[in-house]
Amino acid sequence: MYRVRVQASVYNERRNLPGVFRQRIKKIIxxxxxxxxxxxxxxxxFSLDAGWEPRRIRVDSWRIIYAVDDAFEQVVVLGIKxxxxxxxxxxxxxxxxxx
Numbered sequence: 183m184y185r186v187r188v189q190a191s192v193y194n195e196r197r198n199l200p201g202v203f204r205q206r207i208k209k210i211i212x213x214x215x216x217x218x219x220x221x222x223x224x225x226x227x228f229s230l231d232a233g234w235e236p237r238r239i240r241v242d243s244w245r246i247i248y249a250v251d252d253a254f255e256q257v258v259v260l261g262i263k264x265x266x267x268x269x270x271x272x273x274x275x276x277x278x279x280x281x
C-alpha cells in the first residue's frame with residue numbers, strides 16, 4: 183500500500199469543483215493507496231529527480247496531476263486542473279513542491 187499525500191492547494195481546487203466531480207475525484211485519489219497507476223493514468227513526459235514519476239489521471243475535462251515514488255511507496259497529489267485551458271505549462275512549479 184502506498185501513502186498518499188495531498189498538497190494543501192489541491193483541497194482548495196477540489197472544493198471549487200462541481201459536486202459530482204468532487205466526489206469522483208476524491209474516490210480516485212483515495213484509490214491511489216492501492217494502485218498508484220490505474221489503467222486511466224498516463225505517465226507525463228517530464229523528467230524528475232529523486233525517483234519521482236510524474237503522472238496524470240483524466241476525469242472528463244479535469245486532470246489530476248500527481249507523482250509516484252516507488253522506493254518510499256508514496257504518492258503526492260499536486261493539482262486538479264481543468265483542460266482546456268490547462269496546458270501543463272506549470273509542471274515545473276508543481277513538481278518543485280516535491281523537493
